[in-house]
Amino acid sequence: MEMEASEVIALLKETEAFQSGHFLLSSGMHSSQYVQCALLLQHPAHAATVGSALAGRFRALRPQVVIGPAYGGMIIAHEVARALGGRALFAERVEGKFEVRRSFSIGSGERVLVVEDVVTTGAATREVKRLAERLGGVVAGIGAIVDRSAGPLGFDCPFEALASIEAPTFIPGMCELCRQGIPLVKPGSRPSPALVR
Numbered sequence: 001m002e003m004e005a006s007e008v009i010a011l012l013k014e015t016e017a018f019q020s021g022h023f024l025l026s027s028g029m030h031s032s033q034y035v036q037c038a039l040l041l042q043h044p045a046h047a048a049t050v051g052s053a054l055a056g057r058f059r060a061l062r063p064q065v066v067i068g069p070a071y072g073g074m075i076i077a078h079e080v081a082r083a084l085g086g087r088a089l090f091a092e093r094v095e096g097k098f099e100v101r102r103s104f105s106i107g108s109g110e111r112v113l114v115v116e117d118v119v120t121t122g123a124a125t126r127e128v129k130r131l132a133e134r135l136g137g138v139v140a141g142i143g144a145i146v147d148r149s150a151g152p153l154g155f156d157c158p159f160e161a162l163a164s165i166e167a168p169t170f171i172p173g174m175c176e177l178c179r180q181g182i183p184l185v186k187p188g189s190r191p192s193p194a195l196v197r
């Protein structure tokens with residue numbers, strides 16, 4: 001099933017995955033907007049819908065294996081793989097570098113799709129792509145639910161995102177939100193509201 005970008009944005013808003021405030025992105029940049037895809041993906045039916053839509057963009061490239069970086073890319077990689085009928089692997093950081101563990105392997109020449117929830121600088125995605133290649137795979141493409149990159153990603157293979165978001169991002173030290181004294185939130189590490197007393 002295909003999805004328009006506006007439908008994806010509507011789903012992100014409906015699930016409160018699209019947030020406003022002062023956020024420290026995993027890239028190190030600060031931003032007034034954050035997309036917490038986990039809030040969309042917590043609904044398996046939505047995860048399946050989005051996964052199927054993303055899979056549709058790559059079906060013609062016949063990927064056999066889908067790999068996503070933990071944790072953000074795990075669920076969406078799984079749903080894309082389900083829709084494509086392939087395997088779903090995840091890469092995890094070991095002492096700061098992405099590796100595949102769990103006895104996962106990629107066969108020599110296997111066609112790999114790298115899948116992310118959100119692409120910002122693309123650094124993690126590029127690292128997972130190189131990892132998949134080092135393991136013997138041929139990376140057929142890169143997919144994301146949300147593209148919030150501001151510049152060229154230099155992926156060197158087909159890239160598709162279901163929606164693009166242009167949110168202002170700031171280099172730390174040159175951030176307007178810091179200057180206004182708004183507390184900085186690191187979204188991934190923030191306790192869920194129910195845990196805050």
Ligand SMILES: [Zn+2]
Nearest residue numbers: 030175177178
């Ligand atoms: Zn800031």
